[in-house]
Amino acid sequence: MITLLDENFSQLNQFMTEKSFSKVFILVDENTHEYCLPVLLGNLETDIAFEILEIEAGEEMKNIQTANQLWEILTEMRADRKALVINLGGGVITDMGGFVASTYKRGIQFINIPTTLLSMCDASIGGKTGIDLMHYKNMVGTFSFPEQIYVYPGFLNTLPAKELKSGFAEMLKHGLIADKKHWEDLIQLQHLDPVGVEPFIRKSMEIKQEVVNADFHEKNVRKTLNFGHTIGHAIESLCLESENLILHGEAVALGMICEAHLSYLEGLINKEDCEIITENIARYFSYIDITGFKEDKIFDLLLNDKKNTDAKINFSLLSGIGSCVFDHQCSTENIQKSINFYKNIS
Numbered sequence: 001m002i003t004l005l006d007e008n009f010s011q012l013n014q015f016m017t018e019k020s021f022s023k024v025f026i027l028v029d030e031n032t033h034e035y036c037l038p039v040l041l042g043n044l045e046t047d048i049a050f051e052i053l054e055i056e057a058g059e060e061m062k063n064i065q066t067a068n069q070l071w072e073i074l075t076e077m078r079a080d081r082k083a084l085v086i087n088l089g090g091g092v093i094t095d096m097g098g099f100v101a102s103t104y105k106r107g108i109q110f111i112n113i114p115t116t117l118l119s120m121c122d123a124s125i126g127g128k129t130g131i132d133l134m135h136y137k138n139m140v141g142t143f144s145f146p147e148q149i150y151v152y153p154g155f156l157n158t159l160p161a162k163e164l165k166s167g168f169a170e171m172l173k174h175g176l177i178a179d180k181k182h183w184e185d186l187i188q189l190q191h192l193d194p195v196g197v198e199p200f201i202r203k204s205m206e207i208k209q210e211v212v213n214a215d216f217h218e219k220n221v222r223k224t225l226n227f228g229h230t231i232g233h234a235i236e237s238l239c240l241e242s243e244n245l246i247l248h249g250e251a252v253a254l255g256m257i258c259e260a261h262l263s264y265l266e267g268l269i270n271k272e273d274c275e276i277i278t279e280n281i282a283r284y285f286s287y288i289d290i291t292g293f294k295e296d297k298i299f300d301l302l303l304n305d306k307k308n309t310d311a312k313i314n315f316s317l318l319s320g321i322g323s324c325v326f327d328h329q330c331s332t333e334n335i336q337k338s339i340n341f342y343k344n345i346s
């Protein structure tokens with residue numbers, strides 16, 4: 001269940017009072033330790049003993065070594081089956097903390113308190129937990145739901161602008177795949193800041209939650225959440241390889257421009273909608289130079305995408321602004337054209 005917290009975190013305090021946890025572990029990274037933990041502790045009214053577990057910030061920490069350290073600490077601190085893990089952070093913390101809690105002693109309870117826009121609208125919702133393996137993202141994980149998700153938009157006040165923008169890409173995606181009004185509301189925003197995006201967070205959370213509820217195991221409609229992510233993930237991986245780090249949302253924004261164009265080339269949306277989408281996404285996200293990436297490298301990655309079946313690339317594409325189709329297979333020529341389209345828009 002998702003709850004928007006009030007200023008005193010009273011819903012969280014009520015939850016903690018009603019449940020009798022033996023011990024509480026709060027997982028943070030160095031930034032959420034500094035910026036978010038004081039706010040949480042300032043509002044938490046509980047007599048239960050708690051411990052702070054801190055990891056370094058960054059995707060590089062989302063691996064088995066960190067998970068192992070956390071399992072060991074839980075063991076040394078005698079966390080039992082009635083312990084609670086509170087994940088206070090962005091998607092790295094909610095993925096990692098959810099994974100550790102859902103596997104420790106075959107599963108202890110955890111709650112998510114997302115602190116980035118991306119984790120509020122996306123990563124903390126949907127029951128997917130996990131860690132990366134070698135260069136592959138989210139290769140090992142569980143489907144496990146947090147007991148509760150508590151959202152406090154006030155945490156966004158300290159979030160770097162680039163990170164806010166990264167989360168905004170997923171919000172735009174929610175509008176494009178499921179709700180035209182949401183998209184239209186979002187593109188009215190002239191500047192991205194916490195005050196501007198706050199009124200729309202709830203809608204994005206609802207869209208993600210509804211899609212997940214309709215298809216938890218990603219057999220059908222949940223696949224629509226992958227719009228922009230097929231080409232986006234391939235470019236994200238290539239940037240990572242070339243040490244030209246881009247944020248996930250920046251890659252998704254690029255992917256959405258390509259895949260909106262692909263939707264047009266495949267006859268699913270009209271030219272006008274395609275242009276509206278391109279212009280608006282390009283207004284928020286600066287151009288990423290991908291001209292140096294070889295086409296065969298991009299196709300290798302597209303062919304390795306987790307969503308593929310029968311060695312065919314499956315795309316989630318738009319069938320209008322606010323509607324999406326999935327498992328759509330496109331001609332190689334159109335895929336190439338859609339990537340070239342992006343290369344030429346600068």
Ligand code: NAD
Pocket residue numbers: 029030031032035036057058059062089090091092093095115116117118119122123124125126128129130137138155156157158159160163166248
């Ligand atoms: P993140 O957790 O790395 O956070 C981004 C940065 O912001 C970090 O440096 C963090 O320390 C800092 N930060 C967080 N909150 C802050 C705050 N309030 N003030 C100041 N700094 C703050 O990254 P993210 O973008 O939140 O999440 C990305 C991760 O989420 C990826 O690992 C991705 O795979 C995962 N993800 C998971 C799902 C899912 O369904 N499980 C969905 C989407 C993304």
Ligand code: ZN
Pocket residue numbers: 122170229248252
């Ligand atoms: Zn995403």
